[in-house]
Amino acid sequence: MPELPEVETVRRGLLPALEGQTFERVEQRRLDLRFALPERFDARLQGRRVMQLSRRAKYLLAHLDDDMVLLMHLGMSGSFRIEDRFVGEFHHPRSNAPNHDHIVFHMVGGKTITYNDPRRFGFMDLVGSRDLASHKFMAQIGLEPLSGALDGARLLSLFAARKAPLKAALLDQRLIAGLGNIYVCEALHRARLSPLRAAGSLKKGEADRLASRIVEVLGEAIEVGGSTLRDHRQTDGALGYFQHSFRVYDKEGSACPTPGCAGVIQRIVQSGRSTFYCATCQG
DNA sequence: ACCAGCTCCTGCTTGC
DNA sequence: TGCAAGCAGGAGCTGG
Numbered sequence: 001m002p003e004l005p006e007v008e009t010v011r012r013g014l015l016p017a018l019e020g021q022t023f024e025r026v027e028q029r030r031l032d033l034r035f036a037l038p039e040r041f042d043a044r045l046q047g048r049r050v051m052q053l054s055r056r057a058k059y060l061l062a063h064l065d066d067d068m069v070l071l072m073h074l075g076m077s078g079s080f081r082i083e084d085r086f087v088g089e090f091h092h093p094r095s096n097a098p099n100h101d102h103i104v105f106h107m108v109g110g111k112t113i114t115y116n117d118p119r120r121f122g123f124m125d126l127v128g129s130r131d132l133a134s135h136k137f138m139a140q141i142g143l144e145p146l147s148g149a150l151d152g153a154r155l156l157s158l159f160a161a162r163k164a165p166l167k168a169a170l171l172d173q174r175l176i177a178g179l180g181n182i183y184v185c186e187a188l189h190r191a192r193l194s195p196l197r198a199a200g201s202l203k204k205g206e207a208d209r210l211a212s213r214i215v216e217v218l219g220e221a222i223e224v225g226g227s228t229l230r231d232h233r234q235t236d237g238a239l240g241y242f243q244h245s246f247r248v249y250d251k252e253g254s255a256c257p258t259p260g261c262a263g264v265i266q267r268i269v270q271s272g273r274s275t276f277y278c279a280t281c282q283g
Numbered sequence: 284a285c286c287a288g289c290t291c292c293t294g295c296t297t298g299c
Numbered sequence: 300t301g302c303a304a305g306c307a308g309g310a311g312c313t314g315g
Contacts, residue, residue, distance in 0.1 A: 003308060034291070034310095058309075076309055077293075100293085119292045121309060137311090164286065173310075180308050229308065249308095271287065274306085 002074045004058060004145070004178030005221035006240065010080060011055045013235030017082045017111050018062060022049045027104035034075060034123040044126060045070065045105075057141045057177035067129050071137070075121025082235045086112040113235075142175045145214055150176065152208030159199035159207070167270045169199035170214075179214070182227060182249045185276045187214045189248045192258070194282045195268075195275045220245065248276040256281060 002010065026042040038044070049065040062070040086104060103124070105113040115122075127135050143150055143158070158175045169175060170184040179187070188195050190213035193206060202210070221227060226240035229250075234240065247257045248265050256263035256278040263280025 006308075073309085075292090076307070098293085117292095118294065119307090119309095121292065162285080168286080171309090182308060227308080272289085 002058065002078070002226070003180030003183050004055075005183070005218055005242065006226035007058045007060060007074065007178070008055055008222050009226040009234055009240060010074070011053055011060055013082070014060070014080060014113065015053055017107060017113055017235070018050045018105075019053045020050065021111075022108040023047065023105055024108045025106040027106065029102050029104075033102060033117060033120050035125075037124060038126045041124070041126065044068070056138065056144070057173055058180075059137070059141075061132070063129065069127050069129050069132050071125045071127055071132075071135070072115075073123050073137075075117060075119060075123065077119040078115065078117040078122035080235050081114050081116065081237060083112050083114070085110055086114070140174045141177045142173060143177060145176055145178055145218060150211050150215060152204055152211045155207040155211045156202060156204060159202055162199040164199055165195060165270060166193060166197045166199050166202075166210075167195035167275050171271075171273075176214070178218070181273055181275075182246070183214070183217055183221065185249045186217050186247060189258075189277060189282060190217060192282050194279075195270060195277050248278065251276055 023045045026045045028037065028042040031037060045064075048068070050062045050070075051065055052063040054061045054063065058073060060072040060074075062072070064070060086106065100116050100118040100120075101114050102117055102120070103115040105115075107113065125135070125137075132138055143154065159169055162169055164172075166188060167184060170179050170187070171181070185195070187210065191206070191210040193202075193210055221240075221242040224241040224245075225234055225238065227242040227246075228239040229243060251265045252267040254265045256265055258278065258281045261278060261281040263278040265276055265278055268275050268277070
């Protein structure tokens with residue numbers, strides 16, 4: 001599912017269709033996604049104008065002209081597509097395939113923005129802008145890695161005394177926001193650090209390296225529109241390209257790309273999720 | 284406080 | 300070819 005670079009790509013794709021634009025009508029095809037949608041979700045959006053579309057961690061935030069914020073999370077399989085006019089449900093080649101277009105935003109001017117989410121792990125909520133910071137899902141979110149504030153010193157203090165492995169600590173959204181399974185694996189490989197290391201055991205030099213590799217890999221991914229594995233598409237249907245730059249993710253059995261390293265990428269399971277790394281050069 | 288495991292859901296891939 | 304198990308980019312919740 002979308003991690004920070006994919007969500008940022010989606011944000012940029014949605015900007016022209018959403019920012020400064022007004023909801024003419026909102027078609028809500030179910031009462032829940034992962035969670036129940038707020039009461040009168042469709043009615044409360046109708047007629048509202050989007051003043052700004054921002055991102056926090058993996059959340060998209062549409063700031064409305066009535067001081068409310070539409071909060072959106074894509075979960076594992078959520079995506080948006082923009083069309084000049086709604087062309088109807090997307091029909092899968094398989095008959096009986098259920099339709100997963102759950103919400104359609106009909107904008108003034110004729111464009112439609114359709115939220116599709118087969119696994120329905122995504123969710124949306126409406127919250128007053130003054131309550132945003134204390135919102136259940138926003139309050140715990142950690143450091144924004146591209147804010148300029150992520151460096152070795154910050155990493156050291158965030159990870160101090162933590163016994164959890166680096167892999168788990170980096171996935172913890174309360175510490176650093178926006179990293180997911182792909183970019184954690186990629187950043188650890190670039191920093192030549194083992195995903196199994198206790199987070200609290202990092203030395204200053206290692207933390208410096210890790211912080212700069214995280215910023216680097218996220219930046220590179222955003223530049224090319226994120227990674228497309230299965231579901232992620234840009235809002236115009238274009239594919240991201242960063243999957244071609246993976247060094248370890250989903251590369252089990254491949255030669256380690258680190259220059260001079262004779263290792264082979266292996267897959268292990270940590271906290272029930274796949275970790276890809278090179279045991280030879282990631283000490 | 285911290286951490287591991289389970290859970291939600293659908294669909295694609297893999298292995299027998 | 301068919302079928303079932305396994306796996307997937309997230310993250311809240313529970314229980315130790």
